[in-house]
Amino acid sequence: MSELETVAELAKRRGFFFQTAESYGGVGGFFTYGPQGSALKRNVEDRWRDRFVTRAGNMEVSAPDVMPEPVFEASGHLDGFDDMIVECPECDASHRADHLVEDNSEYEDAEALGIERVADLLGELDIACPDCCTPLAGESVEEFNLMFGTDIGPGSSQPGYLRPETAQGIFTEFPRLKEYARGQLPFGVAQIGDAYRNEIAPRRGLIRVRAFTQAELEQFIDPAEDEPDIESVADVELPLYSATAQEGDGKQETYTVREAVEEGVIESEWIAYYLGLARDWYDAIGIDMDRFRYRQHKAGERAHYAADCWDAETELDGEWVEVTGFAYRSDYDLTNHAEATGDTFTVFKQYDEPKTVERPSVDPDMATLGPEFGGQAGAVADALDALAAAGPDAFDGETVAVEVDGESVEVDADVANFEVETVTEAGEHITPHVVEPSFGIGRLFYSVLVHSYETDEVDGEERTYLSLPAELAPTFACVVPLVSNEPAIVEQAERAREQLREAGLAVAYDESGAIGRRYRRQDEIGTPVCVTVDHETIEKEPTSVTVRDRDTTAQARIPVEELQECLLALRAGTDFADLLERDTVTPL
Structure with a gap:
């Protein structure tokens, strides 16, 4: 099986994600996150909120999933939010034309070639329908709008759309949000929520779906005066694949943030700042930095609103997949909404002295x-x-x-x-520019799963485990009584479980099967530690339990009275090897 197939099988078996409504045959592009997946996804979102909202001092909002049609007329989505579609003349199946070209050629970004060139390539490359093998040469390639339409209200209802991005729910509320920021630039507004795109050909698990979660930050700035804190990220190393390198025989190169700005590889200091800030965040959530890069959009592939855009990409099964877009949206959105509504989408900038x-x-x-x-x-x-x-x-x-x-x-x-x-003026009204990091939570979730998937050999048997960061793991610890038929051991194990849960730890309990199999089950869902209650726990003083590390399988006896403190330290990032240095901890 391929890497993605292997992880998808584990994900379905262990409750990370699976296709929605399988009893009804399933629906392409829709997935349900199971118990483990929901917890992991929530932890990724919480880590994002901690870094880009709480610690950055930004606001967070939650807007509706449905918005009226005029919003998307003003934003440009009705006219410009399209993909290339080609229909098979034999079986009537619809396919993403640029993806067919990419799958059958060396082109990495066929979308940037334009509709006419993609249509020509269908013939030049002898591309056939993936479903029935009918040649597609000469077939028309059209633009297909990706938004889901709906009606708001009964009868002669108002047309609306499921939002294709969460950003418009922030932009439309700017006249009110600027008041909450006291009209002072720069300020950021974030949102985590679902977005919907009627993809022509959903594929590759969670990579291309029709319903997904975004975490977006809209940073409103005065382009003439506001500057990011570049020094705080100046030495962060960025793996960059620039548009210039993509056009020729260039390759990915590593620059510090400072070097990238000084040499003009990244034009916008704000974009460079967020690339640096996010790079360390990706590392912290478990993205393999040897399978990660930032790729700049070429002119033909930039979104209709973007003056410049870089994608964070992770390597999955040999292909690069976008997980975040960093776009400089200039004043495009606020200007368009101002023209469409007549409302004030500006801020008043006071001069130091009247002019x-x-x-x-x-x-x-x-x-x-x-x-x-x-x-x-x-x-x-x-x-x-x-x-x-x-x-x-x-x-x-x-x-x-x-x-x-x-x-x-x-x-x-x-x-x-x-x-x-x-006239004498005290200030002027300016339309802020927008810098937007837009994170795809589902693709990040998928990347974390794939990059954390490990196999090794323990006691002569192959073992599968997820090396998830402790803070991200769906279940942090599992309490296991060595045997389930001795009441004293079971009682002590249940007491330990409740005490750890009271401390705010996500704790499972497993008394089914051999102890080795129980360890393997927890390893496979990425549980960092197992706590075993055995005969020594109830027979010796001081009372102690065995704690086992997932990645190394190392074990140690820890006094019960210190168990909560030790596990909290492990979740906060303390290495298991450092835990073994404690005088009260006995390595096994």
């Missing part, structure tokens, strides 16, 4: 414009106002030319009533 400025303005004579231009008079007045701000020299002549509905019209200069006023 005296000259401000050109017009006061059109509507009594003249009305009869001359009729229904267009208002548009002509607006065009004059815009021209006064953008090109005041245009009013130097006897007439002024403006464009209305694609046509040029002339207005007498004296009708425009142009003048330049001298």
